[in-house]
Amino acid sequence: MNIKPDKPVALLLLKIALPFLLLALGMAGAWWLIAHKTEADEAKVKKVKHEPPIVTVTTAKQEVVRMDVLSQGVVLPKIEIDLVPEVSGKVVKAHPNFAPGGYFKKGELLLMVDNRDYEFAVTRAYAAVAEAHKELLREREEALQAESEWQALGNGKATDYVLHKPQLKEREAKLAAAKADLAAANLQLARCRLTAPFNGWVRDKRVLPGQYLNSGEKIAKLYADDSAEIRLPIATDQLAHLNLSPSNDGDKNFPEVHLATQLGDHLQHWYGHIVRTSSDLDDKNAMLYAIAEIRHAFKTDKSKVALMPGVFVKATIAGIERYDLLSLPKTALYGGNQVYSVDKDGRLQLHTVELLRNDKDRIIVAKGISQGEHIVVEGVDLPIAGMRVKLSNPSTQQDQTAVVAK
Structure with missing residues (x-):
């Protein structure tokens, strides 16, 4: 008697066994891939060649190396003065360019103080000189007359007073004093005109026409257009690279200096020389200051623009050459x-x-x-x-x- 298996039971067993079969096959495949990949990687590593950089x-x-020294500083005029009146009075006239940035030439009238009082003083001094001269002439005549009378009527030696000698010296001294007063009055009159001592610019002013000035009052600051100076700090460890020893030829032995600064879109350059150094180290920063001079720095020409006071510049000081x-x-x-x-x-x-x-x-x-x-x-x-x-x-x-x- 044949017994046929139940189909639902077989299908159930197949469903249960199939996942385990697939899992086993997957694990076997993964092991095979890992094993063969490791061998391939090892083979590639063996073929890699490590190149040196x-x-x-x-x-x-x-x-030949020139040991230049770098520094920096601010441009200053070599000659800069305060304009100070030596007489008091009201300003009655001023130069058309007497204003900050105005240019003037040597000998031009910058300011004029009302001089009428000083003209009066000169006139009185002339009168005093004339009177003293008159008194001197009269005293001389009296001295001649006294000497003549003594020779005619006197007995013995006449004294100096009788001969009018001290009186004559007094009159001569008074005439000299009157002439000195006249010279002083003329000097005060001349000081009413404040003229430019050099070619240059007005940097600052504190006076207007019509203003009353007092003697000794600072009314403006002027600087000459000739040369500029820059104080350049130098560290002590850099001094060995520079020849800063003065010679009998003045500044000819000092090094050259190249200055540069950015003005607008262009880097501008100027050249000069070290002309002197400070006598000792600065107490605050223990640096020596070298003073560089740039001749005609404030004058514009076709090749360069003019420097201006207050401009910050970078400096390269020519150093000693070493081999x-x-x-x-x-x-x-x-x-x-x-x-x-x-x-x-x-x-x-x-x-x-x-x-x-x-x-x-x-x-x-x-x-x-x-x-x-x-x-x-x-x-x-x-x-x-x-x-x-x-x-x-x-x-x-x-x-x-x-x-x-x-």
Whole structure:
């Protein structure tokens, strides 16, 4: 007797076993992929070749280096004065350009004070001179008459008083005093006219026509158009780079100075010389001040614009030339005072150097590397002593070749 299986039970068993079968197959496939991927990755790793970084080097060479010193300062007129009247009175006349920024020439009338009182004084002084001269002439005549009478009637030696000698000296002295008063009155009259002592500009004024002035009152500030001066502070550690020793030739022994400032869209330049230095260090900042003079700085010509008082300028003072220093690009410096060279085996060598100057684009090295060494200037951000490198410019070294790691 044949018994047929129940179809619903078989289907149920199949549904239960199918997920486990699929899970087993999935796990087997995943294991196979992981195993073969690891082998493939290992094979790729074995084929990868680690190339050394490519660097650019420069050959260290001794060269003539001028140790210029940088400074800065404010432009000031070499000659600047306060205009001060020596007499009192009301202002009755003024120069058309007597205003801030106005230009004048030497000898031109800047201001005139009412001079009528001083003219009266001159007239009275003339009268006093005339009277004193008259009295002197009369005294001389009386002295001659006294001497004649004594010779005719006198007995013995006459005294000086009898001969009118002291009286004559008194009259001579009074005449001299009257003439001195006249000269003083004329001088006061002349001082009513305030004339320009040089060619220049009015920087400031504090007076108007019609205003009453007192003697000794500061009424304006004037400066000459000849030369400008700039006080340049110099740190003590920079003094060794400059020749600031005066010579018998005056300022001929002092260094040149290049000045620059931004005026509008253009960088303007001027040139001058150091003419003197301060006699001692400044108490506040322990700096020595060198005074630079720029001749004709306030005059405009076709090649340059004029300087103005108060302009801030940057200065480059010509330093002493040295022949035993090495100049390198700024990019060669690592860690403040370290550079790396490439040896004949293509490895980096660390050098701690003594820097004399750390400028914007270059460094000046005094000690730490030798002439002819190949110094790394770019190509590696984190160099390590002993690291192998490859040169991007191998033509810079004739007898040294960087060896590429295998």
